[in-house]
Amino acid sequence: MARVAVVTGGTRGIGEAISVALKNAGYKVAANYAGNEERAKGFTQRTGIAAYKWDVASFEECVAGIKKVEAELGPVDVIVNNAGITRDATMRKMNRQNWDEVMDTNLGGCFNMCKAAWEGMLARGFGRIVNIGSINGQAGQYGQVNYAAAKSGIHGFTKALSQEGASKGITVTAIAPGYIDTDMVAAVPPEVLAKIVAKIPVGRLGKAEEIARGVLFLVADEGGFITGSTMSINGGQHMY
Numbered sequence: 001m002a003r004v005a006v007v008t009g010g011t012r013g014i015g016e017a018i019s020v021a022l023k024n025a026g027y028k029v030a031a032n033y034a035g036n037e038e039r040a041k042g043f044t045q046r047t048g049i050a051a052y053k054w055d056v057a058s059f060e061e062c063v064a065g066i067k068k069v070e071a072e073l074g075p076v077d078v079i080v081n082n083a084g085i086t087r088d089a090t091m092r093k094m095n096r097q098n099w100d101e102v103m104d105t106n107l108g109g110c111f112n113m114c115k116a117a118w119e120g121m122l123a124r125g126f127g128r129i130v131n132i133g134s135i136n137g138q139a140g141q142y143g144q145v146n147y148a149a150a151k152s153g154i155h156g157f158t159k160a161l162s163q164e165g166a167s168k169g170i171t172v173t174a175i176a177p178g179y180i181d182t183d184m185v186a187a188v189p190p191e192v193l194a195k196i197v198a199k200i201p202v203g204r205l206g207k208a209e210e211i212a213r214g215v216l217f218l219v220a221d222e223g224g225f226i227t228g229s230t231m232s233i234n235g236g237q238h239m240y
């Protein structure tokens with residue numbers, strides 16, 4: 001039986017590439033999205049992957065979302081916590097709402113999704129959870145105290161939860177992407193981005209598919225001994 005995978009923020013950017021790679025590898029995929037109906041519709045038409053709308057920042061919506069996916073596709077074996085937003089601003093300009101939105105989505109979303117699926121994974125003795133962190137959670141970034149704190153939190157979350165899943169057949173890992181060619185990175189002011197790219201030893205932005213490749217490796221049934229670890233995919237920009 002094909003394993004069922006849920007990818008949050010799975011209809012755009014890195015998430016879209018992950019959803020497609022999982023489908024091509026034989027998984028039954030549910031791509032979650034929060035708001036962009038048009039993009040989600042286009043995504044489903046192009047890929048044939050079902051899109052499910054809920055906000056990962058809402059615990060109740062995550063519980064209901066997992067239930068719906070399980071009713072339609074089957075028990076959830078794989079969760080890729082990819083949904084993430086930025087509200088970049090220097091400390092002087094960042095407000096409390098900028099902080100809360102990023103923490104609630106990027107880090108709170110990981111808790112909500114894992115909590116909603118955890119009992120089922122425990123009962124079946126199998127689970128693969130991959131959390132998408134960031135180079136900016138490892139190294140920090142100017143104008144991103146909220147995002148860096150949330151992404152850094154993801155790495156601690158991963159190490160802690162992996163210890164609870166280890167003897168139960170559930171692995172919990174993270175990927176820390178560097179700067180990938182997506183809408184999120186395209187929103188960085190061009191002169192700032194040029195300086196960042198100049199510091200990437202590989203000499204270019206990463207591709208979303210290059211992150212998806214790492215996810216496939218980590219979620220494989222054969223990956224049972226890989227847990228608690230972070231895979232950095234960043235073109236050599238930060239060695240951690």
Ligand code: CAA
Nearest residue numbers: 088089090134135136141142143178179184185188189192
């Ligand atoms: N290091 C040092 N100084 C910096 C800097 C940096 N990285 N970035 C900006 N500054 C300086 C500027 O040179 C400027 O200095 P002066 O006032 O002396 O001229 C000052 O900070 C203010 O810069 P801005 O004019 O850009 O100020 P702003 O308030 O309009 O914007 C900012 C500030 C929001 C931080 C903006 O520079 C920005 O968006 N930077 C990009 C942040 C970034 O890299 N985000 C990553 C998004 S992609 C992502 O998050 C995906 C992932 O996981 C990798």
